[in-house]
Amino acid sequence: MAGTIITRTEGAIAWIKLNRPERLNAMNGDLVDDLSEALAMVESDPVVRVIILHGEGRAFCSGDDLKDLDSQTLSEAATQAWVESIQQVTSQIMDSRKIVIAAVHGWCVGGALEWVINCDFRLFADDARWFFPEVGYGLFVTGGVTALLTKQVGPQITKELLILGERHDAKKALEVGIAWKLVPPPALLDEAEKLALAIAERPQVAVADVKRAINRGFHSNLHDAMALETEATVRGFLTPEAQARAKDF
Structure with missing residues (x-):
């Protein structure tokens, strides 16, 4: 797949690259739709175990392409469809059976x-810069971050990041837990x-089940989390790969 998204696979790894470098990979309708299509395609590939999401050129992505959006007549229906397309990508990342690395x-x-933030691991280059501009525009955030960030970094820091919308460096991303490394x-x-x-x-089924249990358990109570763990543990015990690895150990 080429155009706004470039996808290539190398064995167990799928590389998905945002490819609008002339606009710092800003998000428009084509990029969001193409990314969703790429994620669906990779999800259906049984060989792929891990997805690496990255950007072409000088940036990962500069956010919504406001110039592109301004050129459209945005009805309520069109705006609803645009936001839902962005949220669809979040669902694809978080519900994927693959591990997604940003x-x-x-x-x-x-x-x-x-x-x-939806990705399972977030590697930041030392030169990375980031911020949430939406509230400053009178808009709102997506990606479930009102829940995800609140649980990860606490309500006060989440309010700081979303309401003040200040620009931060990579060190700050590591400090608040947005960056893994x-x-x-x-x-x-x-x-x-x-x-x-x-x-x-690592064993494929176990890794996928750990991701699923953690992501769902993040928003569940203790008993729901234990039920997911029980289901996944039983499934893991019954796989030939897990049994073979246990015997080897």
Whole structure:
């Protein structure tokens, strides 16, 4: 797939690249739709275990392409469809049976930053810069971050990030837990690949079940979390791969 999204697979790894470098990979209808299509295609590939999401050029993504949106006549129905298309990508990332790694460099803004927060691991280059501009525009955030960030960093920091909308560096992303790890810009994709290969070595069913249980357990009570854990543990015990690995150990 080419155009606004470039997808390539290498064994267990699928690389999905945002590809509007002339607009710092800003989000327009084509990019969002193409990303959703790429995620669906990769999800259906049984060989792929890990997805690496990254950006072409000088940035990961500069958020909504306001110039592009301004050129459209946005009815309520069109606006509803636009927001739902963005939220669809969030669902695809978080509900995926694959592990999704975000490799972030340059600017990462707004809706794209929210997608990054949806990912399972977030590698930030030292030069990354990020912020949430939406509230400053009188708009609102997407990606479930009102719930995700509140539980990850607490309500006060979430309000700071969303309401004040200040621009932050990579160190701040690590400090508040948005970034998992900081790496030098030239090493970003190599580090993402190294992490992907390490994950791909783990038993596929167990990794997918851990992701599912953690993501769902994040928003459930203790008993719901225990029920998910029981279901996944039983399934894991019964897989031949798990039994073989246990015997080897």
